Amino acid sequence: MSQVLGSDFSQTFQIEGLDVRGRLVRLGPELAKVIDAHGYPDSVSEMLAETLTLGAVLASALKYDGLFTLQIQSDGPISLLVADVTSAGAVRGYARFDAERLEQAAARESAPVPRLLGAGHLAFTVDQGPDMERYQGIAALDGATLAECAHHYFRHSEQLETAIFIAARVTGGDIRAGALMVQRMPHQHVPDEAEAEDGWRRTVAILASLKAAELLDFNLTPDQLLYRLYHEDGVRAFAPQPLVHQCRCSQGKVANTLKSFPRAEVVGDDGCARVVCEFCKAHYDFSPVQLDALYGGTE
Ligand SMILES: [Zn+2]
Structure with missing residues (x-):
């Protein structure tokens, strides 16, 4: 078996004793199928990998039956990033970019979002068929990274308090990405407000301590990774949902x-x-x- 351990899934977990729900996404061989099909420059592939991973982790937190789409439109070298995630776990995506502007941007030293995307917005829709209302969220691309832009979205909409960490690697034939998201749920386990606040802060601080290399180390199983991070409070992981690259065109x-x-x-x-x-x-x-x-x- 040559398959890399613990790749291509989304998994929900609960931090025991705290009102915190988490989602872990890892993409490996299935992500490679998306990236390889396009043959984009590495900087574009990396942004697309992050977009797919962010899409998968956001989708995993929603109850829907149909199609989740994350779309990032901007005025920079990469003008469009699209990630689709169906409720059955099929992912697909693509990007549009200007090669000349991308080359110019490569020389600049600044964070990825301002350098590669510029000004624009991040939008997502949930399409559950013609009889259901489309659910939509939108936020300005305000942040140095896509994860920061997602934080901006959660802060400025009436959503749960949320923290996300995203990592992607696309170079040297080694294509993989991961995301870890934690969300503060309404009071249930922790009746005391100060204690709940404390627990949430601890959860976010632990997330901030996570290293890209750990998240992308697929020899570290999801259970091992989650245990390493949240063993003090206790963590319960639910059955993972496989993610596969699949296009719906015909x-x-x-x-x-x-x-x-x-x-x-x-x-x-x-x-x-x-x-x-x-x-x-x-x-x-x-x-x-x-x-x-x-x-x-x-x-
Ligand atoms: Zn297709």
Whole structure:
């Protein structure tokens, strides 16, 4: 078995005796499938890895049946980052960037978000189908890292107090990422306010002591990692949910999208339409005969 231990899952845990709920996400081989399919420069791959990991950890804290999407739009060298996470654990993502501006930015010494993304916002939506209301959250890209931007979101929305740590590595063929998120839940176990505040502070301080190398060391099992961090209060981990790279594109879905545009806008000089899925790079070609069928006759 060559599979790396403890990769590609999200896992919920409870810190015993405190009103704190946590989520641990690790992505390895499945993340590598996303990154390898795109062949982006390392700085873009790393931001995409962080975005996917942040998406997975945020999604794991939500009760939903459908699709969670985290989208980061900005005016910097990387203008778009998208991460999709279905409630079944399928992840996919892609980025858009300007190679020239990216090269210029590489020379600058500043934190990743201001340098690579610039000004913009982070938004997420939860789509549970046509009969359900879409849930949406949005926040300015205010922070040095994506984790800080997420903190900003939680601070400025009526959400639970939250702390997140994210780490990603994409170089040298070694692709992996992880996120640990803790959230302060409403009073349940700790009746005393000062004690609850104390417990929460301790939880956040321990999270801040976590090293990227520890989170990304997949030989350290989730149980070992969580025990190492939170053994003093006691920690209970629930069954992990596997995460897999899977795109939801298909010839049929692409055909539906094509149909919403005039035929003249989608065909090339040879009368064929060629579509490449931005998420997985799958190619979908439509011949003139197929397009006839799609558009209901020749035009
Ligand atoms: Zn696809």
